Amino acid sequence: MNIAAISGSLKSASTNINILKAIAALAPEHVHIAMVAGLEKLPHFSPDIETGDELVNDFRKRIGKADGVIFSTPEYAFGIPGSLKNALDWLVSSGELNEKPIAAISASPLYSGGDKALASLLLTLTALGTRFDAQSSISIGNIKNKMSPDGTITDVATIQALQSLLTNLMERISKP
Secondary structure (H helix, E strand, O other): OOEEEOOOOOOOOOOOHHHHHHHHOOOOOOEEEEEEEOOHHHHOHHHOOOOHHHHHHHHHHHHOOOOOEEEEOOOOEEEHHHHHHHHHOOOOEEEEEEEEEEEEEOOOOOOOHHHHHHHHHHHHHHHOOOOOOOOEEEOOHHHHHHEOOOEEOOOHHHHHHHHHHHHHHHHHHHOO
16 A cells, blocks of 8 residues: 655654654555655646646656555645645646545644644645545644654654544545
């Protein structure tokens, strides 16, 4: 089982990247979770050039080959970061996410956990035709107090929530 993992944050020491790494560490041996980096290198989406360039086509292929996708995003100005929205816009007409099982996470140092970003992400993923259910997303508030300084998640409830999210995604991948 191949799962793509996309962080909405471009920060190298991102909490969201660390969350995706934690999920990868929880995955059973038969599940390969690969980070999809380079969102900042994608050109600005334009309907006039829907075919995209080499970077766009590589991004589309990586998403297309994945059995499922996990997103983890911070909240910027009550929404998802522009680089993540831009990447998703490149997938609208090509359909790589159509009928693909997904999991979505928002994380924030605020107690709200980035709930507005999560709602925005799920709205966009709905428009892209992805498959998810009520157990396919979580919002993690107060994330800085749930991680060690090196980025390891230390909060047992958060680890359990991530494990449940991954299990749900694997089940939905297995049942097309």
